[in-house]
Amino acid sequence: MMNQEELERALANESDIVPSSGFVASVMDAVVAEATAPPLPFPWKRAWPFAAGFVVLLLSLAFGSHAATPVPDFYAWFKMIVPMATGWVAGALAMTFALTAWSLYVAVRLKADTTYV
Amino acid sequence: MSAEEDEADVARVLAGDVSAFETIVRRWQHPLVNLAYRFCRDRGRAEDMAQEAFLRAYRSLASWRRDAAFSTWLFALATNLYRSEIRRLPPLSAPLDEGVATLDRRAAELIVPIVDEEQRDRVIRRAVLALPPKYRDVLTLFYFHGKDIAASAASLGVPQGTVKARLSRGRDILRSKLPKLLGN
Numbered sequence: 001m002m003n004q005e006e007l008e009r010a011l012a013n014e015s016d017i018v019p020s021s022g023f024v025a026s027v028m029d030a031v032v033a034e035a036t037a038p039p040l041p042f043p044w045k046r047a048w049p050f051a052a053g054f055v056v057l058l059l060s061l062a063f064g065s066h067a068a069t070p071v072p073d074f075y076a077w078f079k080m081i082v083p084m085a086t087g088w089v090a091g092a093l094a095m096t097f098a099l100t101a102w103s104l105y106v107a108v109r110l111k112a113d114t115t116y117v
Numbered sequence: 118m119s120a121e122e123d124e125a126d127v128a129r130v131l132a133g134d135v136s137a138f139e140t141i142v143r144r145w146q147h148p149l150v151n152l153a154y155r156f157c158r159d160r161g162r163a164e165d166m167a168q169e170a171f172l173r174a175y176r177s178l179a180s181w182r183r184d185a186a187f188s189t190w191l192f193a194l195a196t197n198l199y200r201s202e203i204r205r206l207p208p209l210s211a212p213l214d215e216g217v218a219t220l221d222r223r224a225a226e227l228i229v230p231i232v233d234e235e236q237r238d239r240v241i242r243r244a245v246l247a248l249p250p251k252y253r254d255v256l257t258l259f260y261f262h263g264k265d266i267a268a269s270a271a272s273l274g275v276p277q278g279t280v281k282a283r284l285s286r287g288r289d290i291l292r293s294k295l296p297k298l299l300g301n
Contacts, residue, residue, distance in 0.1 A: 007292055010238040011245070011260045019150040023164055027142045027171045034172060035135045 123187035130178055142171055145188070148261075149195050155257045156199045157208040158243060166202050170195040185271070192272040200254060208246055244291060252287030255280055 122144070129137035149170055154163035174194055181190045245256050254273060259280065262268040266284075270277040 004288070004292075007241065007288060007295075010241040011256065012264065013238065014155075014242060014260065016147065016151045017154050017160055017163070019146045019164060019167070023146055023150065023168070024139060024142050026164075027146075027168050028139050030168060030172050031138055031142075031175050032135060034175065 120186050120188075124183070127178055127181065127187060130175070138171075138175055141174075145171075145191060149191070152192070152195060152257075152261050153199055155242075155261055156203050156246075158246065159208060162208075166199055167195070169202075170198050173198060189268070189271045192268070193274060196254070196258065196272045197274075200250070204250070241291070241295060244295065245287075248287055248290060252283050252290060255283040256287045256291070259284055 123141065126137045126140045126144075130141070146167065149167040150163050153166040153170070154160060157163055157166065170191075174191055177194070181187060245253055247253075248256065255269060258269040258272050259266070262272070266277050266280050270280045273280065
């Protein structure tokens, strides 16, 4: 077996490489591009229906007739939503497990396909 | 390389002077490219990885708290990036993460007649890449930082005791596999 000193010497005595002459320029090009890039525009096209809905909700809360609105029966609502939610959650869990199993399968396949020198 | 210079340049960059970042790149290009090279053993890829490290450093410059030296922060950031890059796309001779068994298997494939000491040392350094990542990273950082345990621990974000333990185990694994690797 190789002794400790030989191993130390082999690992410690490594000569450095010199970055290529264009390295700094290349980094600075990327940095300047990053610095001068315009910020991502806000996705108004996707957001406006939600924004409009929110405004309508606010207006209805502000100006709607609260007197006519009955007090919501949260217990009845809860009783109605639980069976629906149970089915939905079960479906979502099943899909999550299926996706996880598929991801693991793909990862293992990719790993097995990697060739080493 | 003085900490004051780094601090002054960072302050200028944060004040909006992008060109001040060039001084930082010039000052740190050599160590960052060399650290990347030790992780991937490919000059072109090392420069790409170092460039990405500088770019990330530029983006998160404001998050550098002055409680640690700029170099410590920069090396930790670069180390994190290099490790995830190597995990994403392993270097030519390194396995993904199959531990010692892989080193055994690959040792048999890598047997080469050793002509001289320099060639042997190259094979040894390349074999470090085939170690399980936690040993590979510690060995790489330790020798890069001139055998400085504290600097290696800071770059990896682990306690110094962990570095010492992994260093010892990593060397043991490497030493036990080298005879096969070197064709002895």
